[in-house]
Each structure stands twice: as C-alpha cells, then as structure tokens.
Amino acid sequence: MYLLGFFLLLLSTSVQAIYSDEAFLTDWQLQNIGEYQCVFENENSQYLVTISQFGRESLLSFINEFNGEILFRQPLDFSGVDVMVIDNGSEFVIKDNNSQLRGFNGSTGFPLEKDVGGYDFKSSCQPSMDGFKLKNKTLQVVDPESELVVYKMDLWDNFQRIEYIYTDFKGTLKVLYSTTDSKYVFQLVKNGELISEWSRDESQSDVVAHTVINLPDSSLDSISQEIVQEKDTSNPWEAYNFRVNKNFQRFRDFLRRYHYSPGSMITEMLKTDDDASKEQRELEFGLAKYLVVATQKGKISALNIKNGTTEWSIESNLGNIILLQWFPDSRELIAVDRDGQYEFYNLTNLSQPTLIKKDGCSHTNIDTISFLEGQKFFVTTEDGQKDIVSFSSKAEKPLKHTFISTHDKRHIYGHVITDDDQLRDTWVTTLDDDEEIISFARREDTPTVNLGHILGNRTVLYKYLYPNLISYAVFNKKTGNLFINLIDSVNGALLHSQVHDDRVDPRMPVEMVFGENWFVYSYFSSQPIPEQKLSVVELYESLEPDHRVSDNSTQLNPLVGVHPPSVIAQSYFFPEVIRRMQLSYTKFGITTKSVILELENGQLIYLSKALLNARRKDESELTDDDKKEFMIMPYFSTLPINDHFIITHIRHLIMGPHSKLISIPTNLESTSIVCNLGHDIFCGKITPSGQFDIMSPNFEKGKLIATVIGLVFLCYFIRPSVEAKKLKNSWMVRN
Numbered sequence: 123m124y125l126l127g128f129f130l131l132l133l134s135t136s137v138q139a140i141y142s143d144e145a146f147l148t149d150w151q152l153q154n155i156g157e158y159q160c161v162f163e164n165e166n167s168q169y170l171v172t173i174s175q176f177g178r179e180s181l182l183s184f185i186n187e188f189n190g191e192i193l194f195r196q197p198l199d200f201s202g203v204d205v206m207v208i209d210n211g212s213e214f215v216i217k218d219n220n221s222q223l224r225g226f227n228g229s230t231g232f233p234l235e236k237d238v239g240g241y242d243f244k245s246s247c248q249p250s251m252d253g254f255k256l257k258n259k260t261l262q263v264v265d266p267e268s269e270l271v272v273y274k275m276d277l278w279d280n281f282q283r284i285e286y287i288y289t290d291f292k293g294t295l296k297v298l299y300s301t302t303d304s305k306y307v308f309q310l311v312k313n314g315e316l317i318s319e320w321s322r323d324e325s326q327s328d329v330v331a332h333t334v335i336n337l338p339d340s341s342l343d344s345i346s347q348e349i350v351q352e353k354d355t356s357n358p359w360e361a362y363n364f365r366v367n368k369n370f371q372r373f374r375d376f377l378r379r380y381h382y383s384p385g386s387m388i389t390e391m392l393k394t395d396d397d398a399s400k401e402q403r404e405l406e407f408g409l410a411k412y413l414v415v416a417t418q419k420g421k422i423s424a425l426n427i428k429n430g431t432t433e434w435s436i437e438s439n440l441g442n443i444i445l446l447q448w449f450p451d452s453r454e455l456i457a458v459d460r461d462g463q464y465e466f467y468n469l470t471n472l473s474q475p476t477l478i479k480k481d482g483c484s485h486t487n488i489d490t491i492s493f494l495e496g497q498k499f500f501v502t503t504e505d506g507q508k509d510i511v512s513f514s515s516k517a518e519k520p521l522k523h524t525f526i527s528t529h530d531k532r533h534i535y536g537h538v539i540t541d542d543d544q545l546r547d548t549w550v551t552t553l554d555d556d557e558e559i560i561s562f563a564r565r566e567d568t569p570t571v572n573l574g575h576i577l578g579n580r581t582v583l584y585k586y587l588y589p590n591l592i593s594y595a596v597f598n599k600k601t602g603n604l605f606i607n608l609i610d611s612v613n614g615a616l617l618h619s620q621v622h623d624d625r626v627d628p629r630m631p632v633e634m635v636f637g638e639n640w641f642v643y644s645y646f647s648s649q650p651i652p653e654q655k656l657s658v659v660e661l662y663e664s665l666e667p668d669h670r671v672s673d674n675s676t677q678l679n680p681l682v683g684v685h686p687p688s689v690i691a692q693s694y695f696f697p698e699v700i701r702r703m704q705l706s707y708t709k710f711g712i713t714t715k716s717v718i719l720e721l722e723n724g725q726l727i728y729l730s731k732a733l734l735n736a737r738r739k740d741e742s743e744l745t746d747d748d749k750k751e752f753m754i755m756p757y758f759s760t761l762p763i764n765d766h767f768i769i770t771h772i773r774h775l776i777m778g779p780h781s782k783l784i785s786i787p788t789n790l791e792s793t794s795i796v797c798n799l800g801h802d803i804f805c806g807k808i809t810p811s812g813q814f815d816i817m818s819p820n821f822e823k824g825k826l827i828a829t830v831i832g833l834v835f836l837c838y839f840i841r842p843s844v845e846a847k848k849l850k851n852s853w854m855v856r857n
C-alpha cells in the first residue's frame with residue numbers, strides 16, 4: 123500500500139507544462155553588411171557608421187563599437203559613393219552616383235529634411251594617416267611634435283587595409299581594418315591597453331549558389347550489412363539461426379558493457395543526454411547537415427545548418443559562380459561559373475575539401491544550369507543555345523528524363539532527350555508582342571500520399587495527378603491583364619486558363635509555386651484597393667464526388683493528350699507584399715504542405731495549404747456535412763498573419779534582389795529546415811502539421827522508467843497475497 127501511494131505521488135509530480143519555445147535556439151541569422159565602402163564614427167563615439175554596396179543600391183549600417191554588433195541596418199534607395207561628416211558626426215551627407223547630396227542624422231540614420239546641396243563637399247571616407255605609420259603589419263602612432271613613436275600595435279597577419287583610424291594623441295586609439303579574408307577587425311586602445319577587440323566576418327554576404335550535404339549516419343551500417351547477409355542465405359533455417367545468433371551476441375555485449383550489473387544499466391538509462399548522444403541523434407534524425415554556399419566573390423563555405431558556424435571555407439578561382447552541386451555517392455562537390463569554368467572538390471573527409479579537377483566546359487556564357495542525373499546537367503546559354511553537359515570523366519548511363527521545357531520572356535519550348543542524350547525540339551508556344559512571361563512553375567515531382575480529398579459526407583474528390591504540368595503567368599502590357607495558364611509539358615497543350623483584370627502592377631513580384639494538384643501565385647493589383655493578392659488553383663479529375671476519370675489499369679500516353687482537369691480557384695488578400703514563395707518539403711510528403719513566403723518587410727512566414735484552400739466557402743453556404751470535413755474553414759477574403767507562423771520571429775532579414783528560399787527535408791517527417799539565402803543568411807525549422815514525431819523536451823524518461831520498475835515490484839509483492847486469497851476462496855475460508 124505504501125508503495126502504491128509513493129508511486130502515485132511520483133506520477134503526479136511529473137505533470138508539467140509541455141510548451142517550450144524554441145525561438146532563437148533552432149534558428150540563426152548571419153547579419154551581413156558586405157564590403158565597407160566608407161566608415162566613420164558618429165557624434166557620441168559609440169557607433170561606427172558604414173556604407174556598403176547592396177545590389178545596385180547602398181546599405182547604411184550602425185555598428186556598436188564595443189562588441190561589433192549591428193544596431194540597425196537600413197537599405198537606401200540610391201547608390202552612395204561618398205560621405206562627408208559634418209559637426210563631428212552629428213550629421214552626415216551622402217553623395218550618390220548622380221552627385222546629388224542627401225543629409226542624414228548621425229545618431230538615428232534618419233534622412234534630414236534640410237537642403238544640403240550648398241555644402242562644399244569634402245570626403246570623410248579616406249582615413250587620414252597623419253600621425254600614423256604602418257610597418258610590417260605593425261601600426262605606429264607618431265607624436266606630431268616630437269616625431270617620436272608613442273605607441274606600437276601588432277595587426278593581424280592577414281591585414282589588408284585601414285578602413286577607419288582615430289587617435290587623440292593622449293592615449294586613445296581606435297582602428298578598424300580589413301583582412302584578406304573579408305573580415306573587419308576593430309581595436310580600441312586606451313592608455314596603452316587593449317580595451318576591446320572584435321571582428322566581423324563579412325565573407326559570407328551575397329550568396330549566389332548553394333547545395334546541402336547530409337552528414338552520413340554510420341550507426342546502422344553494421345545492421346544493414348547483417349540484413350544483406352541474411353537475405354543472401356538460401357536456407358531459411360540458416361537465416362533464422364544467423365539472426366538469433368547476432369541478436370544474442372548483441373545482448374551479451376550489452377551485458378558485458380555494464381559488467382552484468384543491473385544497477386549500472388539503470389543509471390545509464392536514467393542519465394540525461396550528453397553532447398555525444400545529442401550529436402548522434404541529430405545524425406539519425408537528419409538534422410546534421412552542411413549548407414554549402416558560394417558568394418559573389420567566389421568564396422565557398424560550409425556552414426553548419428544547426429547554428430551557422432563555418433566548418434570550412436575555400437577561395438575558388440571562379441568568377442561568377444552559378445551552381446554548386448553535391449554528389450553524395452562519390453563525395454564530390456562541383457562549382458560551375460557563368461563562363462563554363464568548373465572546379466571539382468573531393469570531400470572524402472567532410473571537413474577538408476581538396477581540389478581535384480579544374481576545367482572548362484564547351485559553353486562560355488551560361489544563363490541557367492540545372493541538374494539532371496549522374497553528373498549530367500541541362501545548360502542554356504545567353505545566346506539561346508541549349509545542351510546537355512556531362513562533367514564526368516567516366517562513361518555514364520543514358521538519361522532517364524525524357525521531356526524538358528524551357529522558357530524565355532516570350533516563348534515556351536518543349537524538348538525531348540533522345541536515347542543518345544541528344545536534345546531535340548518538340549514544340550514551342552510564342553506569345554503576342556505585347557505579352558511577357560513573368561512567372562513560371564513546374565509541377566514538383568514529389569510522392570503522392572493520397573489519391574483523393576475526403577469530404578465531410580465521406581465521399582471523395584479525386585485529385586488530378588497527371589505529373590507533366592506547367593503553370594505560368596503572362597502579363598499583357600496593352601490591356602494590363604494577367605493571364606494564368608496551365609499547360610501539358612509533353613505536348614504544350616493548354617489545359618486551363620484564367621485572367622485577372624484588376625489592374626495588376628507588373629513592377630511588383632509575381633511568384634508561383636506548383637504543389638501536388640494545385641498551384642499558388644501572388645501578385646499585386648490596384649483594384650478594388652491596392653493590395654497584395656494570393657490565389658490558389660486546385661485541379662481535380664472531376665468536381666463530382668466519387669467520380670474518377672483516370673484508371674490505374676491502363677497506361678496513359680501523354681503524347682496523345684490527356685483529359686483536362688476540373689478546376690476550382692480562389693483568391694485572397696494578403697496584408698504584406700510577397701517577394702518570394704517556396705513550397706515546404708518533408709521526407710515522405712505526409713505532412714500538410716505549406717507555402718513559405720519572404721515578405722517585403724524582411725520577415726519569413728509560412729501558410730499551411732489548409733488555409734490556402736480553393737474550396738473554402740462562405741460560412742452561410744457551409745452545410746452540416748461540409749463542416750465535418752477535416753480542417754475545413756469558412757472563407758474570409760483576407761488571410762491573416764498569425765504570429766505563430768512567423769519563422770524569423772523578431773528578426774529582420776535584408777536579402778537583396780536575388781535571394782533564394784529553400785526548404786530541406788529531414789528524417790523527421792514533421793520537420794523541414796527553411797533557409798533564405800542572399801545578402802543575409804537565415805535558417806530555421808518549421809513543422810507545418812505540428813511536432814507529431816518529436817518528444818517534448820520535458821518528457822521525463824527517469825520517472826517513466828521508475829514507474830515501470832515500481833509496478834513490476836508491486837506485482838511481485840501483490841501476487842502471493844492474491845494467490846493466497848484465491849486459495850482461501852476455493853476452500854471457502856473467511857479472512
């Protein structure tokens with residue numbers, strides 16, 4: 123009885139809050155400034171102000187002098203080429219590339235209202251070296267009167283250039299210099315003592331290409347080997363024997379490891395996770411990855427996707443990298459630039475890349491390059507050539523992919539790959555003179571989990587799952603209309619078309635993603651009110667429930683043509699301007715898909731496909747049966763931004779014009795890693811259907827095991843008394 127009470131007490135203590143916020147633990151951001159064009163100090167000498175290049179424009183940043191952290195960054199809408207500091211830094215004037223002057227407040231960075239055109243412009247960007255000498259990476263401060271060296275300081279070995287320097291000749295020295303590997307080092311000396319020193323790494327700004335390396339998990343290798351061995355045995359008895367033997371061996375090893383002591387086994391089970399087991403678990407769950415990025419300047423770095431630390435980085439000799447691709451089987455990494463030059467790196471040791479080959483391919487002005495199979499790529503050039511290029515030195519299997527479509531501003535082309543890996547043109551769609559393709563999306567080739575969509579009354583709407591589909595958006599300059607078309611990529615046949623005549627703004631981004639049997643696109647229009655819109659188009663075999671057109675017993679010939687889909691479309695208002703869109707990917711595609719959005723305001727959010735549903739109806743039209751449908755919601759014209767779906771939390775991303783959103787599946791079906799690459803780098807995790815395969819961090823292993831052991835003991839004590847009672851009962855003896 124005591125025991126039971128004790129364990130009930132134990133159980134009741136284990137009830138705790140489950141909610142744990144992972145913000146800022148599983149996500150990270152590299153806040154970049156880029157190459158500093160001009161550095162100066164502001165009025166109260168607490169911040170360094172920098173101007174750097176940001177796309178075609180400039181970025182104004184304030185850096186805290188004491189720790190090197192960014193106070194704020196602000197993209198400017200012009201390209202600044204020079205700066206003049208006035209009034210000791212309480213204000214500054216930026217000269218743009220048209221020699222126009224603009225004034226800014228030195229402590230807030232706000233533009234000034236007043237006219238600064240009358241100033242006699244004198245640049246403050248060149249650090250004045252009066253009173254300083256540079257000798258062998260040593261900085262000397264020379265007293266102006268006596269011309270004696272009053273202070274000496276060693277600079278870093280890879281010192282490149284002084285960006286900012288100041289001394290009052292009374293013991294204070296501040297210096298900011300760049301290094302050859304794009305770091306910026308700040309040192310502050312007071313009375314001969316180094317007060318603070320920090321460095322900022324700007325080498326990873328402006329990412330132009332990326333790839334992901336999955337760190338291999340070797341813990342199950344021995345087991346998979348055993349399974350292979352077991353399969354190879356012809357006699358089932360032998361195989362059974364082999365299995366039992368292996369398992370027994372494993373059990374014996376386990377006992378031996380703990381010296382046959384149950385005590386140490388239980389302590390091991392109760393032990394909280396150490397770093398090694400955490401690392402092993404991350405490998406097993408596919409959370410351990412390297413994000414390899416190439417920057418505009420040709421630097422290739424591997425970042426740990428968990429926290430953004432640099433694992434290795436190399437300086438390539440390539441100019442304008444357009445592609446990075448990882449070949450996991452041969453453990454090779456290839457980097458290709460726009461001039462067709464490429465470099466192969468061997469990564470047998472994942473922490474040490476070695477250059478093994480450097481060459482050029484037959485094309486010199488590559489426009490796009492995409493991976494096909496093996497080491498073969500599909501290349502289009504700026505002068506309109508299209509080709510299949512192999513970077514392998516060995517003979518490779520012919521390609522399986524047979525149909526490819528490409529597009530430029532006014533055409534869509536179909537191609538077929540012949541058996542000998544040659545490209546042949548099949549069809550072409552040409553637009554009118556006034557028309558232009560502004561967005562294009564191919565249906566993703568991801569696994570299909572469910573053939574149909576189950577309605578509230580248990581009938582089924584069959585999804586249109588024909589795989590060779592392309593959707594694209596065409597803007598007509600003359601009429602201002604936006605056409606959305608759906609075509610068959612094998613024969614170019616038009617399957618569906620719809621038009622928006624609500625004064626679409628062609629200067630704003632039009633983005634499109636194509637999921638399983640639906641596509642989503644965003645555009646900005648000025649009618650009825652200027653607003654961002656998000657539309658979804660869903661494709662079904664038929665809109666009549668339980669009616670299936672396709673038939674899985676017959677094979678379809680796409681060359682002959684397929685039956686067109688039945689289409690439902692719906693549009694929503696969205697409160698923020700959308701700059702990029704991407705689908706979320708998970709390992710098996712069971713988790714509800716979601717659409718990840720990069721917003722103009724520097725945030726990243728995701729919207730579940732359940733929200734972006736084309737079948738949402740007004741509440742008054744929903745029947746009782748309809749309401750039973752899984753995740754059904756009534757239609758509201760505006761999709762709200764829920765705080766829980768903001769991936770970046772309070773962070774502000776500065777991504778630039780060529781940012782790229784990616785989603786990387788992990789071995790946990792619920793979890794997908796989302797990264798945004800551009801001027802900054804950001805990565806975080808999303809779980810669009812909740813963390814259904816993850817234990818809460820508060821899961822109490824110890825208490826669970828203790829309870830189980832307690833129950834076993836309990837049974838052990840209670841059993842004799844139950845037996846005795848049974849015996850007494852059968853002899854009808856009263857207690």
Ligand SMILES: *[C@@H]1O[C@H](CO)[C@@H](O)[C@H](O)[C@H]1NC(C)=O
Binds near residue numbers: 578579581667748
């Ligand atoms: C089931 O619901 C759908 C959609 O509301 C409706 O079209 C259909 O007629 C219903 N089927 C039956 C058998 O009630």
